[in-house]
Structures are given as structure tokens and as C-alpha cells.
Amino acid sequence: MKLYSRSSDVCSAELDGTACLFDPSTAEYLNLNSSGTAIWNAISVPKTIEDIISELLNQFDVEPDQCTKETANFLQEAVNKGMIKAINR
Numbered sequence: 001m002k003l004y005s006r007s008s009d010v011c012s013a014e015l016d017g018t019a020c021l022f023d024p025s026t027a028e029y030l031n032l033n034s035s036g037t038a039i040w041n042a043i044s045v046p047k048t049i050e051d052i053i054s055e056l057l058n059q060f061d062v063e064p065d066q067c068t069k070e071t072a073n074f075l076q077e078a079v080n081k082g083m084i085k086a087i088n089r
Contacts, residue, residue: 003046003087004075010083012040021083028081035060036074046087049075 006012011022019037021030032040035056042055049071056067078084 001048001089003048003089004043004052004079005046005085005087006040006043007083007085023082026082028083030078030081030083035070039071039074043084048089 007023009023009025011024013020014037017037018034019032019040021032021040022028030036038056038059039052042052049068052075053064053067053071056062056071057064060067075084075086079086
């Protein structure tokens, strides 16, 4: 089982309700939409994808299958860019 957490190297700020992430070591920048921001806020402490999805389903009017697919895609992209860490538990 994997836990997802914020990368400690990434700087973040919330502007107008959305998070902006910057990794100074790679100069990679991401501007998150509302669901990405909700994921970023959810992983202020390490969480499983199931826990993240549960939080999102409580916050957004979205079908569980769509939420699962989009959350997995977001987490994979953010891990690939070094913004989020996936830790094997």
C-alpha cells in the first residue's frame, strides 16, 4: 500500500483558492485546479489514495469511478514531476 505526501522540496502558495507549486531544484511549476488543490491540502499528512478519494467524494459532486481515475492520474503526474512522494508502506 502506498502513502502519498507532499515533497518537502516543493514550495506552495494558495492564490484565489487554488494552489501553485514550485520545485526550485527542477524549476518545475504547477498551477492546480480546485480538485488538485483539494488533493494537495489532503496530503498535508501522508494518506492512501483511498483516503484521498474519500475526502474528494465528500467535497465534490463527482462519480466515484471518475474521481478514482482522475485522482490516480493526478497523483502519478505529480509523483513523476517530483511534487508528491509515493511511499511504500
